[in-house]
């Protein structure tokens with residue numbers, strides 16, 4: 001290709017990030033062969049990564065908090081949207097104190113960088129960033145979530161939250177630009193690739209396709225979401241990487257029209273249309289309403305004539321990404337909001353009262369009470385819960401299949417799908433929000449048939465098979481607010497003890513005592529499903 005034909009694919013406009021200068025970072029500028037070179041100590045990279053992940057575990061962007069506040073200020077918001085927005089703002093205030101992180105899933109650490117060719121670091125950038133990430137996850141009340149495969153089937157927690165996903169590209173100049181992202185598993189699981197073709201490129205077909213796919217996202221990744229759609233891409237990988245960057249709002253300043261070079265652009269008209277679609281889904285901010293999404297980004301990319309990849313993804317209520325840069329002026333990190341209380345109105349809102357559920361009564365009594373309530377009923381749970389998630393379910397399922405005796409805790413108490421972060425000194429519990437319930441769907445028929453955990457508590461929607469199993473065996477599924485893990489820990493958990501499988505770390509089986517834990521009746525023993533009935537197209 002002639003040089004004149006080349007144009008950058010991503011033509012970023014000016015960087016409008018509000019940065020805070022952390023210091024000089026020991027950065028030295030030297031002039032050699034007529035050019036300025038930036039010499040950056042290895043430790044500066046480690047310190048920057050450590051600081052970025054420490055801050056983003058506790059602090060959110062002011063723009064994200066303003067969007068939560070806008071839900072409270074919108075006269076058209078329903079009670080459920082408001083109560084979730086208020087809970088998330090309250091959670092942000094608790095997390096900002098620096099002890100409990102925003103969410104119990106403190107994420108996979110992702111570092112995306114562009115390093116100017118005149119930046120000299122010694123070449124161990126990935127190791128340096130990893131050192132900083134490991135330091136933060138070890139010394140703060142975060143959670144180790146990464147599993148190392150020891151063989152095809154055996155896994156062990158790495159105990160450091162490493163490995164991190166670190167991708168550094170080369171660029172011109174003498175600046176180092178970075179984006180640090182802490183991505184939770186539930187949020188990452190809502191990234192999708194659809195291999196389409198030219199037939200999709202008509203306004204009606206594209207709208208219908210997007211409406212169908214957006215509805216399938218469901219509520220498991222803790223809405224309200226920042227939603228990103230990418231149409232086109234030179235490869236599947238490029239499409240999905242672009243989804244990730246758009247979710248981080250790192251492509252907000254792209255041009256708003258295409259040109260013959262194939263440059264990427266934002267389509268604001270389609271963004272508005274898709275946002276309107278999300279408002280009609282009925283899922284809302286987790287339990288019905290219109291605030292399924294805060295906003296939508298649509299990016300159009302060039303493509304091969306024979307393929308049309310379409311990418312879809314979300315950033316969840318733990319909207320954790322922090323831009324940074326290292327220049328001759330020093331080390332800079334995006335300013336996050338240290339005082340989220342300024343977004344939270346002082347007066348308590350009026351929301352519909354919750355039905356108190358006494359979990360200290362025998363299981364039959366709890367089931368009888370739940371059976372009298374319509375799905376969508378607000379609940380307030382007080383008493384013991386057993387905590388278990390993926391690995392405990394797999395182990396118990398094997399015990400059940402082998403005909404082994406099962407412990408009483410499987411039948412006496414409801415199960416809460418969760419895995420906490422570390423407990424801060426002087427506190428009863430680490431951040432302790434719900435995990436995605438649908439990952440346990442495959443066990444439900446067998447467990448319910450065996451009388452195991454007839455009541456479950458988690459987040460998000462579940463498969464039709466779970467509703468059917470609940471109808472057959474008298475089961476119930478309750479949802480609690482996802483993304484409010486610091487508030488759940490501080491305001492609603494009174495004790496935590498390990499019951500079984502301690503070796504599983506954050507996935508161990510625990511017994512907790514809760515007080516006034518907010519919940520919703522999502523699926524009842526007649527097979528009625530709050531999400532399916534409100535949003536028939538949502539899976």
Ligand code: SF4
Nearest residue numbers: 103184186222316483
């Ligand atoms: S807010 Fe929800 S989806 Fe996001 S990291 Fe936390 S649990 Fe996962």
